[in-house]
Amino acid sequence: MEKTVLKLDNVSKSFAKIETDDVTHALSSVTTTMESGEFISMVGPSGCGKSTILRLVAGLIQPTTGSITLNGKPIEGPGPDRGMMFQKATLFPWLTVYDNIAFSLKMQGKLKGNEDRVEEMIKTIGLQDFREDYPGQLSGGMAQRVALVRSLINEPPVLLLDEPLGALDAFTRMNMQDEILRIWQKKQQLAIMVTHDVDEAIYMGTRVLVMDSHPGRIVSDLKIEQPYPRDRSSQEFVEYRNEILKQLHFAGTKEK
Amino acid sequence: MSHQNPQQGQTAAEQTPLDKLTRRQLQELEQKKMTPFQKFLEAVIMVLPLVCGLVSVLEYILIPDNSTNRHPQTYLVFLILLICAYFLCLVYAGIRMAQKQKTFYEKLRYRAPLCSALFLLLAYYDYLTLKTGILTQPFVPCLNFVINAFWQDRMMILDCTLHTLKLLFLGYFAGVSLGLVTGITCGYSPRCRYWIDPIIKFLGPIPTSTWIPIMMVVATSLFGGAVFIIALGSWFAVTVASMTGISNVDKDYLEAARTLGANSRQLVFRVAIPHAMPNIFSGLTQAMSSSCTAIMIAEMLGVKSGLGWYMNWSKSWASYDSMFAALFVICIIFTVVTKSLEAVKRRVLRWQIGVKA
Ligand SMILES: Nc1ncnc2c1ncn2[C@@H]1O[C@H](COP(=O)(O)OP(=O)(O)OP(=O)(O)O)[C@@H](O)[C@H]1O
Ligand SMILES: [Mg+2]
Numbered sequence: 001m002e003k004t005v006l007k008l009d010n011v012s013k014s015f016a017k018i019e020t021d022d023v024t025h026a027l028s029s030v031t032t033t034m035e036s037g038e039f040i041s042m043v044g045p046s047g048c049g050k051s052t053i054l055r056l057v058a059g060l061i062q063p064t065t066g067s068i069t070l071n072g073k074p075i076e077g078p079g080p081d082r083g084m085m086f087q088k089a090t091l092f093p094w095l096t097v098y099d100n101i102a103f104s105l106k107m108q109g110k111l112k113g114n115e116d117r118v119e120e121m122i123k124t125i126g127l128q129d130f131r132e133d134y135p136g137q138l139s140g141g142m143a144q145r146v147a148l149v150r151s152l153i154n155e156p157p158v159l160l161l162d163e164p165l166g167a168l169d170a171f172t173r174m175n176m177q178d179e180i181l182r183i184w185q186k187k188q189q190l191a192i193m194v195t196h197d198v199d200e201a202i203y204m205g206t207r208v209l210v211m212d213s214h215p216g217r218i219v220s221d222l223k224i225e226q227p228y229p230r231d232r233s234s235q236e237f238v239e240y241r242n243e244i245l246k247q248l249h250f251a252g253t254k255e256k
Numbered sequence: 257m258s259h260q261n262p263q264q265g266q267t268a269a270e271q272t273p274l275d276k277l278t279r280r281q282l283q284e285l286e287q288k289k290m291t292p293f294q295k296f297l298e299a300v301i302m303v304l305p306l307v308c309g310l311v312s313v314l315e316y317i318l319i320p321d322n323s324t325n326r327h328p329q330t331y332l333v334f335l336i337l338l339i340c341a342y343f344l345c346l347v348y349a350g351i352r353m354a355q356k357q358k359t360f361y362e363k364l365r366y367r368a369p370l371c372s373a374l375f376l377l378l379a380y381y382d383y384l385t386l387k388t389g390i391l392t393q394p395f396v397p398c399l400n401f402v403i404n405a406f407w408q409d410r411m412m413i414l415d416c417t418l419h420t421l422k423l424l425f426l427g428y429f430a431g432v433s434l435g436l437v438t439g440i441t442c443g444y445s446p447r448c449r450y451w452i453d454p455i456i457k458f459l460g461p462i463p464t465s466t467w468i469p470i471m472m473v474v475a476t477s478l479f480g481g482a483v484f485i486i487a488l489g490s491w492f493a494v495t496v497a498s499m500t501g502i503s504n505v506d507k508d509y510l511e512a513a514r515t516l517g518a519n520s521r522q523l524v525f526r527v528a529i530p531h532a533m534p535n536i537f538s539g540l541t542q543a544m545s546s547s548c549t550a551i552m553i554a555e556m557l558g559v560k561s562g563l564g565w566y567m568n569w570s571k572s573w574a575s576y577d578s579m580f581a582a583l584f585v586i587c588i589i590f591t592v593v594t595k596s597l598e599a600v601k602r603r604v605l606r607w608q609i610g611v612k613a
Contacts, residue, residue, distance in 0.1 A: 060515070
């Protein structure tokens with residue numbers, strides 16, 4: 001696969017408020033470069049603009065100032081080369097689990113001959129028995145897993161994951177972390193994942209972007225230089241964690 | 257559960273290991289056990305329609321008539337047919353029960369009280385009309401007269417029925433298909449909405465019947481005019497409903513579909529329209545009821561055929577029996593049409609079952 005380079009150059013994004021004449025400055029002068037083969041974890045307090053960055057990259061919204069380019073070309077709209085999993089599970093309630101997962105293949109007329117890929121994805125998330133169920137009948141965590149593979153099935157060069165594992169219990173969560181890593185390692189895509197869990201950010205990422213709010217910006221960009229699979233209890237792991245917690249102003253908090 | 261020895265008195269559901277349960281057995285398990293008294297009550301309810309049927313037969317035979325009753329056996333045959341039908345259902349339910357299929361039994365059990373009430377109602381109506389004349393004859397004829405009238409005039413009624421159905425479906429489907437096109441385009445494109453909205457706002461609140469006098473003056477053929485009026489009503493209902501449905505599509509679904517590579521055509525047909533289906537169906541239902549109203553008015557005022565015209569015509573000949581016969585036929589047609597629409601809706605919207613609103 002050819003190399004993809006994603007460049008954010010001085011990107012700012014402000015939103016107009018509905019009731020008053022003010023604007024919310026969601027992002028201010030974000031500059032960073034990301035490449036295929038990287039797994040970027042983004043952490044930061046709620047409302048600091050993490051989802052906004054993903055939505056900008058996905059092409060769902062346009063930056064107020066600055067530019068975002070993918071392989072030198074400015075991003076103009078959404079496309080199948082950037083798969084996005086949303087923070088809110090947005091499964092189509094009128095389609096079965098199978099049809100939801102197959103949606104992007106179908107939209108591009110590629111479902112014929114690729115049915116086994118859908119089956120494989122269903123197996124990955126362990127929902128073989130729920131293939132013909134509608135999303136209304138799934139639990140929150142099940143829906144999230146379906147949404148995850150729905151955005152991955154296309155094998156897009158850029159994966160945008162907005163808190164993909166938020167609704168899962170600890171065990172499923174760890175399994176799914178490894179599953180996502182496996183998918184990412186196989187194709188060496190560029191993955192950008194938002195998470196609220198610092199351990200998860202370190203466990204999965206090759207880089208951790210720490211963000212802060214008012215206005216939303218990147219305050220530190222940390223390379224995690226450790227081979228996979230990582231040991232959550234190793235000395236380096238703990239050091240990375242302390243470093244990130246310090247950036248998030250939790251330095252004084254005692255570790256349990 | 258599975259390592260218990262199957263005991264006597266256990267149902268099939270209780271003997272099945274939990275992981276092999278079917279949906280039916282699951283429901284059975286989760287239901288409470290019935291006490292003997294409840295079982296007795298259940299049996300009484302199932303047999304009650306037969307008893308009530310007998311009551312209505314006895315009422316008809318034993319109480320002397322108040323006015324002359326020609327062909328008295330017709331109503332009797334009708335009653336006996338009804339009773340036999342129920343009896344056959346009961347037997348069939350029993351057979352299915354023996355095969356451990358409870359679905360049919362439950363459906364019948366659900367309707368049994370209504371069947372009993374129906375027989376009692378028939379008896380009471382007959383008492384009020386034929387037997388005592390409390391409801392004045394011949395203005396409110398007893399059922400025997402009505403059925404006789406229906407049988408005598410059956411060719412004419414059949415002809416009128418076909419005419420009504422033709423008018424109804426032509427108008428309804430023309431209006432609905434046009435309505436879907438305008439509603440979906442307007443819901444999706446604000447520019448179309450800009451131009452079409454004033455038309456809807458202006459024409460919408462006018463009741464369909466208002467157009468009938470105009471139609472009688474303007475239209476070259478009354479049939480075409482009636483089709484137009486029915487179509488106009490359904491067009492309006494469907495347009496408004498599908499427009500609302502489409503323009504209220506959750507933005508999240510559209511965004512998700514766009515990141516999954518859907519083009520704008522697919523956004524309409526794969527996301528917006530399925531999402532708006534519940535709205536569209538409520539529009540279709542509303543259109544059907546407005547069509548039914550419009551067609552009756554049209555037939556009573558202008559069109560020279562169809563059941564509505566037949567009712568009016570019978571009235572002018574003072575044959576109230578035929579008038580009532582036509583009324584029953586109209587009831588049956590509209591019930592069947594509405595029920596079929598319901599069935600289609602349930603099938604298409606089955607994904608809504610169990611969705612947390
Ligand atoms: N469509 C929008 N219109 C107006 N304001 C918005 C919009 N989207 C985001 N914002 C504002 O931008 C800021 C950043 O939002 P964003 O969703 O990116 O936060 P986040 O970091 O993802 O937070 P969380 O972790 O809670 O998901 C917030 O203050 C939010 O109110
Ligand atoms: Mg967010």
